Amino acid sequence: MEPLNKNGYIDINFAKLDINRLKRTNKPEAILCEGKSKSEILKIALCLENTAQNIIFTRANEEIKRLLLSRCKNAVYHHKAKIVVVNPVKPTANEGNILVVTGGTSDIPVAEEACVTADILGNNVSKIYDIGVAGVHRVFDNLDKIESAKVIIAIAGMDGILPTLIAGLAPVPVIAVPSSTGYGANFNGMAALLTMLNSCAGGILTVNINNGFGAALAANLINKQNK
Secondary structure, three states: OOOOOOOEEEEEEOOOOOOOOOHHHHOEEEEEEEOOHHHHHHHHHHHHOOOOEEEEOOOOOOHHHHHHHHHHEEEEEOOOOOEEEEOOOOOOOOEEEEEEEEEHHHHHHHHHHHHHHHHHOOEEEEEOOOOHHOOHHHOOOHHHHHHOEEEEEEEEEEOOOOHHHHHOOOOOOOEEEEEHHHHHHHHHHHHHHHHHHHHOOOOOOOOOOOOOOHHHHHHHHHHHOOO
């Protein structure tokens, strides 16, 4: 492993790897694989695999998955979430529950990124998939689960209205995640993003398009308050 900087990170020239992030912020070091070469990703993994924290590689394609699983001593791949976790260390789960809901089945990959991340961080996670407002009775069929959650992550593409409906029913924070699912006028998630930012329901926090990872980090911090 490369020498540790006095400020708590490993400088490998093209990246500065924060090994104290989990202790400092209750969020693990995470590496977005998109835009990085295989050699860069492997060097990051090998430098960090012996640190006492989860190392999360997001948006890992098949090549990256095979590389990390073959070269790292302890790595797990989550197919639907496209996440590789090196050195998985799962804390004891909190009592509070993070509920992840989607408008449709096309939103599941984003939801799984959120679910895997929240689970890795030591949260109880439950899921309700495909309850979009085109069949609004499906939402009302799950009111007990919605009302019992401590924080809700609501993911939707198309018109992006699901988080507004959920926030109008739930007594807890709702984290809205616009997905890029939809036809041309959806503009790869921009339409859903604008709907969520302009929601008339209070208590909604909106993250970027397809950002299940970021939504899970926020939900984790909320869920661990006043535990």
